[in-house]
Amino acid sequence: MTKITFDITTSLDGYVAGPNQSVDEPLGEGGEALHEWAFALEAWRKPHGREGGETTASSALMEEGLARTGAVVMGRKMFGGGGTGPWGDEPWEGWWGDDPPFHVPVFVVTHHPREKLEKEGGTTFTFVTDGIKAAVEQARSAAGGKDVSIGGGADVIQQALRAGLVDEFQVNVAPVLLGSGTSLFGEVGTGELAVEPTGVVEAPAVTHLRYRVVK
Amino acid sequence: MTKITFDITTSLDGYVAGPNQSVDEPLGEGGEALHEWAFALEAWRKPHGREGGETTASSALMEEGLARTGAVVMGRKMFGGGGTGPWGDEPWEGWWGDDPPFHVPVFVVTHHPREKLEKEGGTTFTFVTDGIKAAVEQARSAAGGKDVSIGGGADVIQQALRAGLVDEFQVNVAPVLLGSGTSLFGEVGTGELAVEPTGVVEAPAVTHLRYRVVK
Numbered sequence: 001m002t003k004i005t006f007d008i009t010t011s012l013d014g015y016v017a018g019p020n021q022s023v024d025e026p027l028g029e030g031g032e033a034l035h036e037w038a039f040a041l042e043a044w045r046k047p048h049g050r051e052g053g054e055t056t057a058s059s060a061l062m063e064e065g066l067a068r069t070g071a072v073v074m075g076r077k078m079f080g081g082g083g084t085g086p087w088g089d090e091p092w093e094g095w096w097g098d099d100p101p102f103h104v105p106v107f108v109v110t111h112h113p114r115e116k117l118e119k120e121g122g123t124t125f126t127f128v129t130d131g132i133k134a135a136v137e138q139a140r141s142a143a144g145g146k147d148v149s150i151g152g153g154a155d156v157i158q159q160a161l162r163a164g165l166v167d168e169f170q171v172n173v174a175p176v177l178l179g180s181g182t183s184l185f186g187e188v189g190t191g192e193l194a195v196e197p198t199g200v201v202e203a204p205a206v207t208h209l210r211y212r213v214v215k
Numbered sequence: 216m217t218k219i220t221f222d223i224t225t226s227l228d229g230y231v232a233g234p235n236q237s238v239d240e241p242l243g244e245g246g247e248a249l250h251e252w253a254f255a256l257e258a259w260r261k262p263h264g265r266e267g268g269e270t271t272a273s274s275a276l277m278e279e280g281l282a283r284t285g286a287v288v289m290g291r292k293m294f295g296g297g298g299t300g301p302w303g304d305e306p307w308e309g310w311w312g313d314d315p316p317f318h319v320p321v322f323v324v325t326h327h328p329r330e331k332l333e334k335e336g337g338t339t340f341t342f343v344t345d346g347i348k349a350a351v352e353q354a355r356s357a358a359g360g361k362d363v364s365i366g367g368g369a370d371v372i373q374q375a376l377r378a379g380l381v382d383e384f385q386v387n388v389a390p391v392l393l394g395s396g397t398s399l400f401g402e403v404g405t406g407e408l409a410v411e412p413t414g415v416v417e418a419p420a421v422t423h424l425r426y427r428v429v430k
Binding site for chain 1: 343
């Protein structure tokens with residue numbers, strides 16, 4: 001059965017990106033440090049076309065996550081712009097190059113209607129203009145019984161949490177304090193969402209915390 | 216050798232108390248839920264004069280923490296007021312009753328000079344008016360080679376982190392989202408503080424994350 005999930009890295013103080021995000025620093029000041037644990041892994045480097053890398057307790061989690069994912073939902077900024085917006089006015093092809101690392105259908109939540117974009121390696125980008133719920137439903141249909149992973153950013157994850165769409169999630173806590181930036185959970189509160197822990201995996205430079213949403 | 220530590224419970228979104236703290240709700244709206252894991256433990260109930268309770272993986276951590284602690288530093292609000300302040304104008308004896316659960320010297324960081332207060336069971340409250348560094352140094356002298364635990368609140372912990380006083384800490388992550396409130400780390404950022412994980416303990420309704428400050 002398809003589950004709706006997300007898997008995202010935060011700082012110890014709960015930010016998915018540092019302050020002052022820009023084209024030069026899409027993860028904000030200090031934000032790259034969040035992902036050092038992933039950049040070091042063969043399980044991350046190989047699908048991103050890079051050589052080398054190590055194998056840690058994070059590797060199996062990452063590989064299982066990829067194998068389980070049949071479709072991805074993301075926001076416009078994570079895609080890389082939708083024609084206009086904070087990253088400039090060009091009709092971008094996104095951050096992800098000709099052969100994006102997803103290899104599944106991706107549904108981009110945006111206000112800008114746009115033709116579907118087909119990339120190499122099985123990744124397609126479909127632009128959904130009628131909200132998070134519609135994007136998740138389209139992704140569920142496309143996932144072929146596998147899971148739908150909500151890639152981010154935080155605003156899209158918060159919309160999905162508030163809409164009661166998420167079944168399970170994993171927060172990868174990096175040993176970094178950013179002090180300010182983009183908060184993963186924002187103002188989503190307990191009145192809106194009850195969660196219970198389902199497991200913890202300790203790995204070098206990251207702690208993976210897994211939760212289930214209580215429905 | 217005496218280490219300067221803290222051990223505090225936060226929500227999954229990083230708050231040590233919910234919004235709208237008051238005399239009736241000192242932990243703010245929803246904040247009591249942070250501590251359900253502790254209230255359920257015999258290791259918490261016994262020193263707080265309550266019967267019953269369970270034993271979990273958290274119990275040994277709590278008992279070791281108490282055994283290691285030779286002195287405590289806390290802020291005025293955690294003490295319970297210092298004569299005047301947000302909790303009213305009475306010259307309070309604090310939140311903690313005649314036999315507080317500390318059983319060691321406690322140093323209260325405050326702007327209000329006041330005579331030392333002696334309680335039953337070995338707890339004394341000494342009021343320190345010249346800042347966090349002085350309070351930690353007095354606590355270190357009083358700790359008899361054991362550790363100094365900074366009890367809170369978040370503002371006092373942030374002052375200690377910024378002053379480079381903290382050696383190790385433990386964040387107990389409760390499976391609760393508060394949405395707003397008092398942030399543990401506030402604006403303390405990476406430029407000010409580097410940390411590395413030293414261990415994780417999984418227990419019912421809480422995940423204990425342990426860190427060392429890299430000096």
